[in-house]
Amino acid sequence: MIRSISQKDTTEITALLWVIFEDMELSLLNKIPKNKVLEMVGEAMADPTYRYGMNRGIVFEHNGEIAGVSFGYPAIDESVIDEPFKKVLIKNGYAENETLFVDKEAFPKEWYLDSIVVHKKYRGLGIGSILLKEMDHLAINAGYSTIGLNVDIGNPKAKKLYSSIGYKKVGEIVLSGHRYEHLNKPLMNTRMAN
Template sequence: MIRFAKREDGADVAKLILVILKDMELDFLAEFGEEKTLDAIATCFEDPTYRFGYARGLVEEIDGTIAGAVFGYPADKEAIIDRPLKKYLHSQGIKEDTQMFSDTEAFPNEWYLDSIAVDEKFRGQGIGAKLLTAVDRLAMHEGEGVIGLNVDKANPNAKRLYLREGFADAGEIMISGHMYDHMQRKVKPINN
């Protein structure tokens, strides 16, 4: 069942997000390690304005287990989404200029799909596709008509999924030293 994320999902969601961060080979992860990174994400998850805050995401729950999650935000909010992390790091005595992400990722005038992850035990069951369909709810709620995302050029399987789901190439972008294709699609009306 796809549902809006809840505050109590933080620890489970943090584990899914960690997989993405490892794939991105972020300096933040190398510097702070997995345990501290998990704690930071899970703690900041409780702030609805955070990049991975509960109010910015949907989860797929199967038999009480978070099988997948998707998070995003309107492009015009990108400047504020990491403030909760800065506040958390400061509370831990970590210098204020430390960042998990330093690159701009969203294109103007879109709802940016920041992260989508499916637990390894649940892969191959169509959960990613279901989450991609469900993000229209989040984008429409924010008043956006276009959904954008970035896919690593080294991940052709993900790109095929996005193409099947109606996304098309809209440009290229460098994020954390990796080249990504930026893709977009129009928000699909939700049929109730």
């Protein structure tokens, strides 16, 4: 079942997000131990403006366990989404200029699908597709007509999935030293179309 995120979910969610952090080879991971990074991300999640703020994400729960999670935000928010994490870093004695993400990811005027991850034991069950559809609805409800995401050039399987549901390449971007294709798709307000 799809539901909103609550404070009790932070440990499970941060463990899922770690998969993304490792895939992106974020430089901060070489400076701060894993448990501390996850603890600080979990703490920052309480701030609604954070990239992984509870109000910016949804989970798919199966048998009381978080099987998948997705986060998104309007591109216009990108200038403030990492400020809560910076505050937590400073509070924990780390340098003010440290951050998990150093590059801008969203394209102008789009709702940006920041992250989607499904727990390894639940992959292949369609949970990712359900989360993607729900993110479309969140974007539409926020007044957006385009949703975008980045897919690693070295991940053709993911690109094939996104292409199959209407995403098209509109550019390329480098994030943490890795090349990504930026894909987006138009959103149709099905509520208005009916």
